[in-house]
Amino acid sequence: MSRYSSEEYDVIIIGAGIGGLVCGCYLAKAGMKVLICEQHNKPGGYCTSFKRKGFTFDAAPHCFGSYREGGVMRKILKELEVDKKLTIIRPDPSDIIITPDYKIPFWNDLERTINEFQKIFPKERNIRKFFYLLLDTNPKSFSKMRNLTFGELLDEYFTDEKLKAILSLPFFGIGGLPSFLMSAFVGAKLFSEFLLDGGYYPKGGMQTLSDALAERFKEFGGELLLSSRVKKIKVKDNIVKGVILENNTFLPSKYVISNCDARQTFLKLIGKEKLTTEFYNKLNNMIPSNSNFIIYLGVDASFKPLYNPGSFIYYFSSYSIQKIYQSIQTGDIEKYNVFLLRVAHDKSTIYAGIPVTYKNKNYWKKNKYKFLETCIEKIKWCTSQDLLKHIVYKDAATPITLHKYTYNYKGASFGWAGITSQFSVPDFRKPSFIQNLFLTGHWTTLGVGISGTAYVGYDTAKILLRKEKPKETK
Amino acid sequence: MVNNIQKEIISIISDVTGFEPEEITLESNFYNDLEVDSVKAIEIVVAIEKRFKVSIRDEEIPNITTVMQAVDIVKKLLKEKEENVQV
CATH class of the missing domain: 3.30.70 (Alpha-Beta Plaits)
Incomplete structure (x- = not known):
């Protein structure tokens, strides 16, 4: 791995949310010199807890998903050996939907959940098929979903209006959209992450997950700077040079990865003057989640x-x-x-x-x-x-x-709103007009919770490491 | 024109996958070579459809496994579009 001077970092990550922490862990583990700058006095972004009068409260996310065998969160926490630092519990049922007529538990055993639905809606034949479709990770199964709303997907599988409403209601909490606007693909991801394979909880509170990742990051040799807000990403001749902190300290680095709000990254940290009109308009037209x-x-x-x-x-x-x-x-x-x-x-x-x-x-x-x-x-x-x-x-x-x-734009819970028209925002992830700048976290994709953000962080690290690899062998 | 289609499709794939354009060839397999997962697969399809203002049939998508196949489908759809306009 190339070293420039003892002062320069290979990578500076802005924001110690889950995306930034996971990304930082993979990069530091691969031997890169990584610094994470976080404006808050603790790591985690939304995934934090706080104490008041002896009570511990989770600030925003209440659990994470995709921790089943083969699930992306299990893979990441295992690979980074963060799982060894945590006791992960899962209530059974993980979730309960309560409507005027029904109380439907989501059991850890999916078949048992399917039976609950089948008992209430005996005429519906596609319940099992539908739940397994949501959990299917084969890219080919999803092609149809790209143009459908979740509501339209439900119409294809079911006739009972109450059943369709019950399967739509959770999206007011996860993703924050009605099913008639929610992209079927994003909806499928959210439903499986939060309800079918959700409810995993690090004992002691959500902060323990962020703390364990931060600790692991440091064990890999990474540096974490808390209470340090980045005010500018320094760019010269369209190449990233490092970041400038609020106290005007300049920290040089070869790559910068922004794990914060995309609007803030481009409009404040980079500067509107460096964006093309087309890019600026695209950014301005994007709708945040609720x-x-x-x-x-x-x-x-x-x-x-x-x-x-x-x-x-x-x-x-x-x-x-x-x-x-x-x-x-x-x-x-x-x-x-x-x-x-x-x-x-x-x-x-x-x-x-x-x-x-x-x-x-x-x-x-x-x-x-x-x-x-x-x-x-x-x-x-x-x-x-x-x-x-x-x-x-x-x-x-x-x-x-x-x-x-x-600093999430408009306090949005899930980055951009998961509507079909907002699909595919790849140039927010690796803008072509600035070299060596990457974005990660929930503003680079649609409708994800903790496991989705973790996955994007992992993916960004993988892309960057691939970029560096050929140089290593030179 | 034809080469431009290829270039633009490779640029889209590069944006989504993070592979540099010069690493992506017509023979590259999305799943085996370019590490495309379900999210990226959808992103590539949607970005191509938006860019060329075409609509790829759902049943055709599972058959697109290489960059070459994606380029061919877009060429075919653009040709159909042109013919329709002429009619």
């Missing part, structure tokens, strides 16, 4: 939840995808009847997410606490009628909070 209003409750020891602690609950009081979507778009707080919720494995905390649009600072300043109280009233339905008596601590994160800690 954000979330996240509620954090700490409860006392005598709290007894209605459902299995650890299981993730999708609660919907209506089957009308259209109406729910409208209420999210208009921010009609009183009409909200959708939330995703988990009582922690140890029953000490409750996490609830409600899909919302960004709005603005003033809107959330005015509405945050009112909204929190309204939601707590509703959460009673699937936690405990006595919930209010048990709450010891309560707070919430608005899209503004999510943006503040991660």
